[in-house]
Amino acid sequence: MTSRREAHLKEALGDDLYARVKRSRLLVVGAGGIGCELLKNLVLAGFDDIDIIDLDTIDVSNLNRQFLFRKHHVGQPKSTVAKESVASFSPHTRIQAHLGNIMEPRFACRYFSQFDVVLNALDNAKARSYVNSICIATERPLIESGTTGFKGQVRVIGGDVECYECQVQTNTEQTFAVCTIRSTPDRPEHCVQWAKYLYELMFGDPNDDNLLADLKHELKQEEHSDHNGKLVADRFAENIFNKLFKKDIEQNRELQDMAKNFFRPPPIPLSLDGAMRLTDGNGNIHGANGNASSSSSTTNAGTPAAIAEQKVWSVHECAQKFIGAITTMYNERGDEVGTLQFSKEDPIAVDFVAAASNLRSHNFHIAKKSRWDVQSIAGRIVPAIATTNAIVAGLQTVNLYHVLEQVMLQEKKEEKQAANGTTHTNGVAPHSDDKRSGTQQISLINSKCRNAWLQLWDSKQSKLVIGERLSAPRPDCVACSSPPARVTITDMDWTIGDFVATVIQGALQVKEPVVYFNNDPIWQHQYDDEEDDMDDDNCPEMSLSGRGLYDGCIIDINDLSDWTPVEPTDDNPMGKEYKSFNCVVFADVSVGSCPKGFRIDRPPKFKPPPPTPAPPAAENGSTPTGGVKRPRDEANGEASGLPAAKKGKSDSASSSAAAAAGGGVGEGGESVHDAIMIDDDGDHSYKAAVPAKPHQGEGDTVADAMVVDD
Amino acid sequence: MALSEHETKIYDRQLRLWGVGGQQRIKESHLLVIGLTAVNLEACKNLILAGVKVTLWDNRAAQEEDLGYNYFLRQDDINQQKRLDVASQPRLQELNPLSTVALYRGAGCDDSPWCLFEDGPAVDWQKFLEPYTIVCVANELVALQALVPLDEACRQFDKGFFATLCCGKLAFFVFDLKTLFIEKVTTFDESEKPKKTDKTNTATANFPPIAHTIKCKLGSLKRRSSSLFPAYLLLARWQATHGTHNRERGEIGNASTRVAECDNFVAFAKETLREEGGKDVDDDLLRRVYRAFGIPLISVAAVVGGLVAQEVMKSILKERIPFVNVVAFDSDTTTAYYQCIPHSQSAVIEHTVTTDAAMRT
Secondary structure, three states, X not given: OOOHHHHHHHXXXXXXXXXXXXXXXXXXXXXXXXXXHHHHHHHHOOOOEEEEEEXXXXXXXHOOOOOOOOXXXXXXXXXXXXXXXXXXXXXXXXXXXXXXXXXXXXXXXXXXXXXXXXEEOOOOHHHHHHHHHHHHHHOOOEEEEEEEOXXXXXXXXXXXXXXXXXXXXXXXXXXXXXXXXXXXXXXXXXXXHHHHHHHHHHHOOOOOOOOOOOHHHHHHHOOOEOOOXXXXXXXXXXXHHHHHHXXXXXXXXXXXXXOOOOOOOOOOOOOHHHHHHOOOXXXXXXXXXXOHHHHXXXXXXXXXXXXXXXXXXXXXXHHHHHHHHHHHHHHHOOOOOOOOOOOOOOHHHHHHHHHHHHHHXXXXXXXXXXXXXXXXXXXXXXXXXXXXXXXXXXXXXXXXXXXXXXXXXXXXXXXXXXXXXXXXXXXXXXXXXXXXXXXXXXXXXXXXXXXXXXXXXXXXXXXXXXXXXXXXXXXXXXXXXXXXEEEEEOOOOOEHHHHHHHHHHHHOOOOOEEEEEOOEEEEEOOOOOOOOHHHOOOOOOOEOHHHOOOOOEEEEEEEEEEEEEOOOOOOOOOOEEEEEXXXXXXXXXXXXXXXXXXXXXXXXXXXXXOOOOOOOOOOOOOOOOOOOOOOXXXXXXXXXXXXXXXXXXXXXXXXXXXXXXXXXXXXXXXXHHHHOOOOOOOOOEOOOOOOOXXXXXXXXXXXXXXXXXX | OOOOHHHHHHOXXXXXXXXXXXXXXXXXXXXXXXXXXXXXXXXXXXXXXHOOEEEEEOOOEOOHHXXXXXXXXXXXXHHOOOEHHHHHHHHXXXXXXXXXXXXXXXXXXXXXXXXXXXXXXXXXXXXHHOOOOEEEEEOOOOOXXXXXXXXXXXXXXXXXXXXXXXXXXXXXXXXXXXXXXXXXXXXXXXXXXXXXXXXXXXXXXXOOOHHHHHHOOHHHOOOOOOOHHHHHHHHHHHHHHHOOEEOOOOEEOOHHHHHHHHHHHHXXXXXXXXXXXXXXXXXXXXXXXXXXXXXXXXHHHHHHHHHHHHHHHHHHHOOXXXXXXXXXXXXXXOEEXXXXXXXXXXXXXXXXXXXXXXXXX
């Protein structure tokens, strides 16, 4: 039944696509800026069954764009409020809202397998990378998105095209040299970073990354206690002030003199008394230019109405705020001292960092910043507006239809094969709740799907939204060139010993396995001649679930008998790079009535040789591929395949594309079940064969052979 | 007009993009929306959230179909046959209590916007436009040709003009900001990194009147540009001569005869292209545009409504260069194109000013 409500939709999509939309299940990860827009689009785009996950609660600063939320919702979970808001205009849609982190085990592979398509509306690289990996493991198409201010883009991932990790992530986060932060700052950002380290040092539990860690001891010496042994906060604050902004700066000045550093003016030491005497309105004792911070800031560019927060404090005010923040912290929040982390929402933390950074800026002749600007820098606040989020969520929805068209093509192809009897599924449904139980990955490469991004006006351009054809994956991509193997066993009550002997050593033919779960070894191969049994912490009798493994978890398997020599390093003194692969373990009783039945759904594919170090994850809102790509010449136009930057690799890409993208699944007709029999052409493909001790009965299908008795 | 503390909290993330000064400009702007179509509603939502004051005008009665794209309506509104503007206003207002979402309370015309664009007594445009800074009209409901007098008036009284059109998987808009001076050309990265440059750029965008756009000879369109542009102009011409509007649902002609009419449109298009020396346009595209005329599709409306709002914001903030003057989006290629029609060398003129000079001004 199509209501009149969806008459236009059906007309625009056509009957087939409309019908496929109606029976699709979607997962939306994130109910923030993009998530709200996306959820609204999906519901009006005809989708009736959507899960949405978010771990966050609503903040007042969300309300300028996250339009499903109202002021009275502040503090409530985003996911559930989004669901309720959508229900008010689309009561028939089934939305399941989850408050939680997508990286929790309950949302692992088993959960992902229910959905036709996954749509990301995330704000951090870590979660994006995680969702990418689970989508690869479960063969779900993924539509990725990201915005920062006016910038925005969408990427379509899955099957035979680039994954999230394929494109080199340029690290958009600013990194500074150690000595710049410690002794030669020349930008406000350097001082803000220094002040954040200082905050952690004084009120938190600094880790090894804290560049000022050695100061901790010195600061301790400035503590001043009364006769009862109680810390006197204001005296302590005074001492700290004079140490940081006077004594240390005097030392710094001497060092610079010795180094004959004539290129920068010597820093100015500032005592607390001195600071308190400085009362000029601008707080700029050099008198160079009145509005010191306007040079690079658009936020307070001389507007008469500039609000208090956006005013640049004088040195005098900075000193007061600095002393004030320390005393308040010790006197009123003493029990938190030692545990705090900098938070942009904590007013005292922002006061402290703003004051300390500006005092240091004063020391080093750097323009001071308003509290507002310091909060932006220190909290890495990413500007966000409704317009960009709306466009990007729209582009995701446009591409969702294109992805579903490819899914339909794939399903038709499989139907045909099933009718011709060319598949070897032997009647065992791979997963009872698997939405796409098909045996091949969908092909997106020559589809209408586009990676798209927003464009600035440019005299040489004629596009404001650029849609670019998808490219083949990078052959050496750490994430998608070796998709995890997939094994289904009857249940997670198998003992580790049985699992290793039967599945890993038996079926998967890993001779000397070391098995990791969550980076923790759960099995280490023991050599017969090993004398010392003390190291043997294998627990063959323990069940998989007892060891924490769950239905749909991913384990990492290394083979000690198969390695390639590499340059020895401290971490790897033997210079052996062991062959390894990941493996998803599903539990499903239907794989065999026999007690220890199992099935190999997808054979292993070894990880590529030594991975390049992963770039540090950029937090909060950096666009997924690290900024906006360069526009191609208009002359290149739509039809030319890859952007210039990628042209170099296209040769190798085409030849290896099939192997890398297909994930070991043979082209054209072979199902996963016979894929285990074939040695595909990939260099790193696993030479899997029938188990050493075949339990083949009638031997009509390979899948049968994989179901073995214990 | 200073911002309250509450406003700075709500608008925090956008103030970090365009500052207090920008937010004040937004506060002083006022958009009149004529025709609550899918694209216009999306644009409204974005602009209301940003803080723009919006006045709605659409006297059509809410129908079941409207629920498919207008998420500010409820079943009750349909049952009570409320006017679209009246029914949509409360929930649009809820989007941002700091902004104002009003209903048109103008004089005359039976309170129907459509008679503004029909032959009749002359409209006092100055009085009509006085409260607003920008006007956005649904092109589904009024032919572009009929909007020429409004556009002329907008030029005369210095108001922004937008006309939007959704055709299923395709969507278009044309806009006219007459002359827009960009005081300080801002790029994407301005807010992220301190820019070490001794230059401040300004620019001037010069928009042709809508009348010139409609009349533009098809042969003079850029040869290499997308076929969407000639298709759009052909539709506008057809609308001008054959467009018997079914105003109720924003369709050309009668749905049942549309298939037959489609052939007439294709014939008209081919003939016009030949006469004016335009490059050939695929029959298939012409049919797609014609048949899908006025069909709302949320995915497309979200993109194009966002792009409309983005250009409206440019007219308010004067910090970035607008995409003069026709924009076309095709969801089959996920690409939006823009082109100045008729072509003009002076559509955008960039100026580079050294910092010293910039500081003096």
